[in-house]
Each structure stands twice: as C-alpha cells, then as structure tokens.
Amino acid sequence: MNREKLTLRDYLLMALISVVFGVFYLLAVYAGTALSTLLTPFGLGVLGYEPFYGVWFMAAIITTYLIRKPVVGIITEVIAALIEVMLGNMFGVIVMLSAFIQGLGVELPFAFTKYEKYSYKVTMTAAVSATVVTFLWTGFRSNYLAMDWRIVAAIFVIRLLSSLFFTGYLSKRICDKLDEAGILTYLNPGGANE
Amino acid sequence: MIDAINPTAKTIGLLVGSILLGVTFQWQTNVLLALIGFLFLLTSNRTSLNQLARFLLPILLISASYFFTGWLFHSEENLLSMAVDTMTAAENPALLNGVTLSTRLLAFAMLGLSFSLTTDSNELVYSFIQQAKMPMKMGYAILTALNLTSLISQEYKKSKLALQVRNLPVRPFDTKPLFTMMVRMVRWSDRLSLAMESKGFSEQRTMKQQMKVRPQDIVFMIGFPLAIVGLNLLFS
Amino acid sequence: MSDRGLSVSGLTFQIGGRTLFEEIDFDIAPGEMVLLCGQSGNGKSSLANVLNGYFPENGGNVQVRHIKLGGKELQHLSVQERSWYVRTIFQHARLSFSMKTLREEMVFCLENAQVAPDEMDAQIEEKARHFQLTYLLDRPFDELSGGELQRAAFVCADLVDAPLYILDEPFANLDEETSRIYMDYIKKLLQRGKAMVVIDHRLDRWEWAERWLLLDKQGCLHDLSLFSPEKKKELLQAEGVLVETPSVERRRNNESQETVLELEGVHIAHTDVKKRSFFRKKRETMPLLDDVSFSLKKGTLAALIGPSGKGKTTLFKSILNAMPYQGTIRIGGEDIRNLKPADLYSKVGIVFQDPSLQFVQTKVLDEMVLSVRAWKSAEEGREEAAARELLLEHQFEEQLTKSPWLLSQGQQRRLAVLCMTVGKQRLLLVDEPTYGQDAQNAKNIMAKLKELCQAGITCLFTSHDEGLVEAYADEIYQLKDRKVRKQR
Numbered sequence: 001m002n003r004e005k006l007t008l009r010d011y012l013l014m015a016l017i018s019v020v021f022g023v024f025y026l027l028a029v030y031a032g033t034a035l036s037t038l039l040t041p042f043g044l045g046v047l048g049y050e051p052f053y054g055v056w057f058m059a060a061i062i063t064t065y066l067i068r069k070p071v072v073g074i075i076t077e078v079i080a081a082l083i084e085v086m087l088g089n090m091f092g093v094i095v096m097l098s099a100f101i102q103g104l105g106v107e108l109p110f111a112f113t114k115y116e117k118y119s120y121k122v123t124m125t126a127a128v129s130a131t132v133v134t135f136l137w138t139g140f141r142s143n144y145l146a147m148d149w150r151i152v153a154a155i156f157v158i159r160l161l162s163s164l165f166f167t168g169y170l171s172k173r174i175c176d177k178l179d180e181a182g183i184l185t186y187l188n189p190g191g192a193n194e
Numbered sequence: 195m196i197d198a199i200n201p202t203a204k205t206i207g208l209l210v211g212s213i214l215l216g217v218t219f220q221w222q223t224n225v226l227l228a229l230i231g232f233l234f235l236l237t238s239n240r241t242s243l244n245q246l247a248r249f250l251l252p253i254l255l256i257s258a259s260y261f262f263t264g265w266l267f268h269s270e271e272n273l274l275s276m277a278v279d280t281m282t283a284a285e286n287p288a289l290l291n292g293v294t295l296s297t298r299l300l301a302f303a304m305l306g307l308s309f310s311l312t313t314d315s316n317e318l319v320y321s322f323i324q325q326a327k328m329p330m331k332m333g334y335a336i337l338t339a340l341n342l343t344s345l346i347s348q349e350y351k352k353s354k355l356a357l358q359v360r361n362l363p364v365r366p367f368d369t370k371p372l373f374t375m376m377v378r379m380v381r382w383s384d385r386l387s388l389a390m391e392s393k394g395f396s397e398q399r400t401m402k403q404q405m406k407v408r409p410q411d412i413v414f415m416i417g418f419p420l421a422i423v424g425l426n427l428l429f430s
Numbered sequence: 431m432s433d434r435g436l437s438v439s440g441l442t443f444q445i446g447g448r449t450l451f452e453e454i455d456f457d458i459a460p461g462e463m464v465l466l467c468g469q470s471g472n473g474k475s476s477l478a479n480v481l482n483g484y485f486p487e488n489g490g491n492v493q494v495r496h497i498k499l500g501g502k503e504l505q506h507l508s509v510q511e512r513s514w515y516v517r518t519i520f521q522h523a524r525l526s527f528s529m530k531t532l533r534e535e536m537v538f539c540l541e542n543a544q545v546a547p548d549e550m551d552a553q554i555e556e557k558a559r560h561f562q563l564t565y566l567l568d569r570p571f572d573e574l575s576g577g578e579l580q581r582a583a584f585v586c587a588d589l590v591d592a593p594l595y596i597l598d599e600p601f602a603n604l605d606e607e608t609s610r611i612y613m614d615y616i617k618k619l620l621q622r623g624k625a626m627v628v629i630d631h632r633l634d635r636w637e638w639a640e641r642w643l644l645l646d647k648q649g650c651l652h653d654l655s656l657f658s659p660e661k662k663k664e665l666l667q668a669e670g671v672l673v674e675t676p677s678v679e680r681r682r683n684n685e686s687q688e689t690v691l692e693l694e695g696v697h698i699a700h701t702d703v704k705k706r707s708f709f710r711k712k713r714e715t716m717p718l719l720d721d722v723s724f725s726l727k728k729g730t731l732a733a734l735i736g737p738s739g740k741g742k743t744t745l746f747k748s749i750l751n752a753m754p755y756q757g758t759i760r761i762g763g764e765d766i767r768n769l770k771p772a773d774l775y776s777k778v779g780i781v782f783q784d785p786s787l788q789f790v791q792t793k794v795l796d797e798m799v800l801s802v803r804a805w806k807s808a809e810e811g812r813e814e815a816a817a818r819e820l821l822l823e824h825q826f827e828e829q830l831t832k833s834p835w836l837l838s839q840g841q842q843r844r845l846a847v848l849c850m851t852v853g854k855q856r857l858l859l860v861d862e863p864t865y866g867q868d869a870q871n872a873k874n875i876m877a878k879l880k881e882l883c884q885a886g887i888t889c890l891f892t893s894h895d896e897g898l899v900e901a902y903a904d905e906i907y908q909l910k911d912r913k914v915r916k917q918r
C-alpha cells in the first residue's frame with residue numbers, strides 16, 4: 001500500500017476530475033429529470049434517476065485508480081460534492097454526506113486489496129458495494145419503507161445495472177486506456193505502483 | 195442573516211438538521227422546515243427571486259414524482275402503522291403517504307438550497323481550513339478547480355469539436371471526449387501544482403481573510419437542529 | 431565566479447531512460463540575462479525544472495556537484511523552499527493561476543510569503559501601479575487575453591523578491607506589440623539586479639542579450655558568447671535552431687480560378703455567457719469581427735495574422751459552423767449553413783493550436799486507422815494497410831506503436847495534419863502551426879503545408895511569426911480593428 005501523504009498534485013487531480021464530472025453529472029441530471037417527468041404520471045418518477053446512478057461513482061473510481069493511495073475515493077466524492085454545491089446543486093449540504101457514503105462504497109473493495117489490484121474483478125465488486133451502501137443510505141433518506149417493495153426492488157436492480165456499467169466497466173476502460181497512453185508515468189514516478 | 199453565519203457553523207447546523215429530517219415522518223414538520231428554508235433564501239442578498247424560481251421548478255417536479263410514487267406505490271405495512279399512529283389520518287392513508295414523501299423531499303431541497311445559494315465558495319473553503327482543519331492543499335485545490343470551471347467546459351467542447359471534425363460523431367455519454375479530458379486533467383494537475391508550489395505555496399502561510407466564529411454562529415449551529423427536534427415533539 | 435549570482439556545476443539529468451544533459455556547468459551574474467536555446471524536445475524546460483526543484487522531486491535522476499544561488503546551496507531544497515530563490519514563469523500562463531482575479535492571486539502569493547495581512551493591499555496597489563496593470567486587478571482571468579495573462583504572471587513573480595527568474599517561452603502566442611511591452615518589464619528587472627534565464631525558439635528578439643547558451647543534441651551546453659560570430663552561427667545552424675531564411679518561390683500554383691472559401695459580410699460577436707454556476711448565467715455581447723469579406727482560390731497557402739485575442743481562432747470556428755456568425759460563408763460555392771456536419775467536415779479540416787486535443791487512441795497507427803475508417807478512404811479490410819502506408823510515407827516508421835500523447839509537439843502536429851487530410855478535405859485550417867517549434871521543425875511543417883497546397887488543397891493558417899509568414903504565405907490577411915484586410 002502506498003502510504004505517502006497526498007500531495008498538492010493529487011488533490012488538484014481529484015478536484016479537476018470532479019469538475020469535469022460536474023459537467024457530465026449535469027447531463028445525467030437533465031436526462032434523469034426528463035425521464036422522471038415522463039414516469040411521474042405512472043407513479044414511477046422515483047426511478048428516473050436510477051439508470052444514471054453509476055455516473056456518480058465514476059470520479060471516485062477513476063481517481064482511486066490514478067492516484068492509488070488510501071481514502072482518495074472518499075475525498076474525491078466529498079470534493080465533488082463541495083464543488084457541485086458551490087455550483088448550485090439543490091440538495092446542498094446533505095450531498096456531502098451522500099458523497100462520503102458513495103466514496104466509501106466505491107473504495108471498500110480497493111481497501112481489501114490494499115490498493116494494489118485494479119482488475120475488472122475489483123472494479124465490478126466496487127460497483128456492487130457502492131450500490132449496496134448507497135441503497136441503504138438513500139433508503140433511509142427517502143424512506144423506502146413507505147414504498148411498495150416491488151418499486152424498491154426495481155430501484156436496487158436498475159441502480160446495480162447502471163453502476164456495473166458506468167463504474168465497473170466504463171471507468172475501468174477509460175483508466176486502462178490512460179495507462180496505455182503512457183501518461184501515468186507522471187503520477188507514478190519510477191513506476192512504483194505497477 | 196443567513197449570509198453572515200460562519201460557513202462551517204452553517205454546514206454543521208444544516209447537516210445535522212438534514213439528518214434529523216431523515217428520521218422525521220410528519221408532513222407538518224416537513225412543510226414548516228421547507229418554509230423556514232424559503233425564508234432563509236428570501237432574506238439572503240446572495241440570491242434573487244428570479245434565480246430562486248429557476249431552482250424551485252425542478253424541485254417541485256421531483257417532489258411531485260415522489261408524491262405519485264408514495265400515493266400509488268405505498269407499502270402496506272407502512273400504511274397500517276401510519277393509520278394506527280396518526281389517528282387524524284382518517285382521510286386517505288395512501289394520499290397521506292404521498293404527501294409525507296413529497297414534503298420530505300421538498301424540505302431536504304429547501305435546506306439544501308439555503309446552503310448552496312447563500313454561501314460564498316472562497317469563504318466556505320477559508321472557513322473549512324481555519325475552523326474545520328481541512329488541509330490547506332485540499333482547500334486550495336478545490337478553489338483552483340472551481341476557478342477553472344469555465345476553461346474546462348470550453349476544453350470539453352473543443353475536444354468534442356475536434357472529434358466531429360474527424361468525422362467521429364459524439365453521442366451523449368460517449369467516452370472519447372471524456373478520455374481526452376482525463377489526459378488533460380492529469381497534465382494540468384501537474385502544471386498547476388508546480389506553478390503553485392513555485393509560488394511558495396505550503397501549509398505555512400498567513401491568510402488575509404480570517405473567518406470568525408461569533409456567538410450567533412454557535413446559536414445557529416445548535417439551535418437549528420434543536421428546533422427540528424422541538425417541531426417533531428410538537429406534532430407527534 | 432560571482433558569489434551573488436547563480437552557479438551550477440556538474441549537472442547531469444536523466445529521464446525516461448534518456449540522458450538529457452550531462453556534466454554541464456554555468457554561472458549567471460546578477461543583472462545578467464541568459465538566453466537558453468536548442469532543438470525542441472532536447473531538455474530546455476527540463477533544465478528549468480531542475481533549477482526550480484520540480485525534478486528530481488517528480489521523477490528523473492539528477493546528479494549535481496552544486497546549484498548555488500548567492501552562495502546558498504539549493505540542490506536539496508524542495509520546490510516550495512526554492513521559491514524564495516527562484517521564480518519561474520511558465521509557458522501556459524492561464525494554468526499558473528489558481529485564483530479568480532489578479533488581486534486574489536497576488537494575495538495568494540503574499541500569503542505564501544507570510545506577509546502580514548494588513549500590509550498586503552498597499553503592496554499590491556504599488557506593484558500594479560509600477561507595471562501599469564491596475565486596470566486588470568479585478569478582472570477575472572477568464573476574460574484576459576494571452577498577453578495580459580503573461581503580464582499578470584510577471585507581476586505575481588515579482589511580488590516576492592527572488593534573485594533568479596526563469597522564463598519558459600514567455601512570448602509564444604504573443605504578438606510583437608505585446609511582447610515589446612513585456613520586454614520592457616524584463617529590462618526593468620535586470621536593472622534591479624536579478625539574474626534571468628530565458629528559454630525561447632525565436633532568437634531574433636534577443637539580439638540584445640549578452641549571453642546565449644546552446645543546449646545541443648548530445649546534452650552539452652555551449653556558451654556562445656565565447657565564439658566568433660561565424661562559429662556561433664554555424665553551431666546554431668547545426669542544431670537546427672537557426673535556419674537560412676527559406677527562399678520558397680511563392681509561385682501561385684497552377685493559377686486555379688476555382689474559389690474554395692468565400693466569406694461575405696461576416697460578423698462575429700462573442701455572446702459571453704459568464705457562468706456563475708451551472709444554472710446562473712449572465713450574457714454580454716462583444717463584437718469581434720465586422721463585415722469581413724474575402725475569398726481564397728484553390729491551392730493557396732494563406733496566412734491570417736493579427737494581434738492576439740482578436741478573433742483568429744474564433745473565425746476558424748465559424749468556418750466550421752461551430753460558432754454563430756452573421757453573413758455568408760461558402761465552401762466550394764455551397765453555404766455552410768446548408769451542409770450537414772459530416773459533409774462540411776469532409777470539406778474542411780482543422781488542426782488546433784494544441785494538436786493533442788485531437789487524439790483519442792493509444793497508438794499512432796490506431797489513430798490513423800480510425801481516421802481512414804471514419805472517412806472510408808480505403809476499402810474495407812484494407813484500412814490498416816492504408817494507414818500504415820500513409821504513416822511510413824511521412825516518416826513515422828519508428829512511432830507506429832508509440833502513444834500519440836508521448837510524441838513531441840512537432841510530431842503531434844504533423845500527425846494531426848495527416849489525420850485531417852485523409853478525408854480529401856479541400857480546405858485545411860491550421861492554428862499556429864509553428865508554435866513552440868525550433869526553426870528547423872517550423873520549416874518542415876511549413877514545407878509540408880506548402881506541399882499540400884501544391885497538391886491542390888487550400889490552406890489558411892494563423893501565425894505570430896512575421897518572418898515565417900513573409901517567407902511562405904501566398905496571401906496574407908491581417909485582422910485589425912475588427913476588419914480583415916488583404917495585405918498581399
């Protein structure tokens with residue numbers, strides 16, 4: 001495990017990637033709102049955001065892969081939330097708590113491998129653990145107990161699929177490509193983290 | 195008045211308040227909290243009615259979608275327990291379920307907005323550094339990234355155009371421009387950190403703007419969550 | 431050796447399995463300016479980064495007897511500790527600012543130097559007045575032109591007293607007029623006894639500098655002031671840093687009468703949408719071009735020149751229909767508004783100022799295959815062979831499997847041009863093709879464009895290098911006071 005302290009460059013990378021995803025998130029928010037509106041008359045509006053849920057974990061998993069130090073995932077999500085709030089996210093400070101939980105969910109599997117393995121197996125596990133952890137949290141926040149179990153199950157399944165796609169697959173593919181492009185030497189001088 | 199509250203105190207107060215809201219199941223508390231949030235926003239100098247309206251629209255929409263879900267897809271046990279709990283709910287328990295869910299969301303959103311629309315980003319970061327022990331590096335990295343937002347979105351557009359010109363159409367959620375952006379961000383973080391450090395940036399520095407904690411900040415931080423508890427007791 | 435200036439002795443640096451320079455020694459006295467020149471990619475910026483402490487902290491292998499400044503040994507200090515001694519001004523000025531405005535940035539610098547907060551305002555005002563930049567203090571960096579950004583970087587560097595300055599290509603992207611103002615700043619600093627290292631590819635600007643240092647291909651450093659003028663010239667030419675003024679005959683190629691690009695009464699204005707947040711916006715209109723009309727005939731190599739920040743890049747975007755405009759733009763007689771994007775892009779290609787923006791693959795060959803496939807310019811199944819042929823034809827044989835992101839800027843630009851021309855485009859727009867290139871490379875790139883034009887492509891390029899434009903362009907258009915005038 002790389003126990004070196006986070007450097008200024010690490011923090012900057014986390015913050016910059018958060019801003020990039022801020023733009024991307026906005027896309028997801030628009031798509032989600034549109035879908036929610038469509039589904040509202042059927043009472044299925046709550047499902048609108050679920051297909052895009054995995055997008056919210058992408059920044060954390062990408063920075064974890066790029067920096068390879070502990071707590072990077074959590075810090076990234078918190079920074080991303082702060083930046084979103086500053087740019088006008090409507091859920092304000094509570095998203096910081098959500099962010100912490102999302103980051104934790106993404107990061108757990110990496111912690112178990114001591115931040116040494118970055119295979120599809122680990123990223124897919126991260127997708128699952130992020131889904132489970134955030135499901136518990138949004139369940140508390142939106143009081144899933146007050147909803148029909150079938151809709152709650154639908155929330156879970158759709159979120160899981162979205163997370164597997166965006167977090168487990170897409171993020172890993174982007175990162176592998178970055179590695180292949182040879183630009184990560186800048187982050188790991190001497191290739192100590194191969 | 196909410197503008198002047200120390201950002202760290204405001205964060206803690208609203209955060210704890212939001213968590214307490216999570217264990218609140220009375221629509222009356224929800225409505226009152228939403229109103230308080232609205233009041234905060236009205237009295238703030240940092241936001242205008244116009245702006246507020248633009249935010250409220252999507253919120254009302256989402257709130258409505260929760261109403262329909264809660265109404266049409268309620269859970270049986272929950273209704274049962276609710277009917278026993280709240281004897282007043284003689285009307286339609288399913289409708290009440292919808293109202294509770296949607297006002298809950300509304301309250302969350304109003305509290306959220308009264309944070310994000312009334313807080314200055316520089317002040318927030320300075321306060322986190324000075325009062326909440328946020329690492330200096332993290333704080334300034336956040337400010338730097340925020341200040342580069344418009345440059346980043348320009349670059350994003352440019353990289354999309356660059357692809358289109360090569361006859362590679364860009365679909366929504368396409369990862370190609372995202373990949374190009376990631377490469378750039380890796381490089382930028384390198385350059386920026388060099389630029390900042392060669393300007394002498396480190397943990398040892400003075401800060402011109404000092405964020406203070408005054409008694410009214412403490413009052414807000416503790417008083418706001420207490421008020422929610424109070425409301426809860428009142429309506430149960 | 432002066433005890434107050436910079437003294438470097440026995441410096442060797444390796445990175446990525448390459449030795450960039452070996453056992454070099456040099457001294458710089460206070461008040462002295464040194465120009466550091468050499469081929470692109472041979473390690474000038476790396477030398478600057480060894481001096482300011484970025485290397486070896488961030489990779490690479492540095493061996494050195496000493497780096498002394500005013501008698502103090504620097505080699506063991508970090509970037510931040512060295513900031514008291516060395517100030518660097520980087521090429522991409524925008525990315526050296528972390529705050530929103532110049533005033534905030536200056537406060538940031540003073541805080542780093544642990545200046546007492548109540549003294550800051552006075553110091554900032556006084557510095558800004560000294561450099562006549564008071565009007566910039568509260569304008570967001572996002573709104574400043576390239577030249578203004580460079581000047582702002584300068585004031586920030588001068589805020590805290592440091593004995594050594596390093597300027598890495600300070601004038602890339604600046605027009606001659608702005609660079610003259612800037613040059614005056616440099617002279618002011620020298621008078622105050624600072625030592626200065628300037629890295630630049632354009633030698634003509636620095637005739638007045640007492641000392642030139644040349645970093646050669648073998649990684650040796652030559653002090654050119656020790657040689658006779660002839661020997662000096664010979665050395666510079668051997669390194670490709672200086673080339674004979676190219677005498678390309680500006681023969682109008684096969685006198686084609688066919689008009690490729692036509693602009694008629696084009697107005698462009700920036701509707702500046704200031705993003706306060708994702709939702710909150712403010713609009714402001716800023717006219718850039720007024721009633722611009724000109725046309726280009728087939729096979730012309732035309733230059734678009736003019737001060738920085740006046741709308742050259744923006745005009746290019748309009749020709750790609752990616753920036754709103756009024757008036758008419760026609761390509762080969764067809765109004766671009768009536769063309770579908772794919773059709774338009776099959777007629778017009780663009781190479782951006784920063785060519786790396788255009789790559790998406792991890793191998794040069796794949797990048798080319800992608801373009802060939804996108805344009806269907808080879809039969810199915812033969813794309814890879816066609817791409818390989820094209821690359822071999824253009825001296826990329828050693829880079830086929832290399833990552834395009836790791837190519838030098840010059841190679842990146844050549845690759846981008848190559849990718850652009852597989853669609854048999856008729857018009858090629860090239861933004862600052864020779865930016866940051868040594869003279870030899872610049873010549874090669876321009877020769878390539880010339881060759882394309884002789885083969886029937888029409889090419890419009892921007893440049894701040896007057897000599898180069900003079901030598902290569904068939905036609906010159908100048909953008910000034912929101913008008914475009916034909917100069918030649």
Ligand SMILES: Nc1ncnc2c1ncn2[C@@H]1O[C@H](COP(=O)(O)OP(=O)(O)OP(=O)(O)O)[C@@H](O)[C@H]1O
Pocket residue numbers: 185186445446450468469470471472473474475476477489839866
């Ligand atoms: N972190 C790194 N890892 C591997 N190679 C590097 C790294 N940084 C620089 N190089 C290599 O070192 C060489 C010198 O780069 P440098 O930027 O110092 O050149 P330069 O002389 O400033 O060129 P230019 O005139 O184009 O700016 C290049 O070939 C580059 O690929």
Ligand SMILES: Nc1ncnc2c1ncn2[C@@H]1O[C@H](COP(=O)(O)OP(=O)(O)OP(=O)(O)O)[C@@H](O)[C@H]1O
Pocket residue numbers: 348572573574575576603700701702703718737738739740741742743744745
């Ligand atoms: N997206 C934008 N929004 C608002 N203003 C912009 C935008 N892009 C550029 N500008 C402004 O428009 C002006 C023209 O910019 P442009 O990049 O076209 O100049 P240029 O002539 O290419 O300059 P240079 O020679 O420095 O490359 C500049 O003042 C710039 O600040």
Ligand SMILES: [Mg+2]
Pocket residue numbers: 474475476598
């Ligand atoms: Mg360089």
Ligand SMILES: [Mg+2]
Pocket residue numbers: 742743744783861
């Ligand atoms: Mg330009």
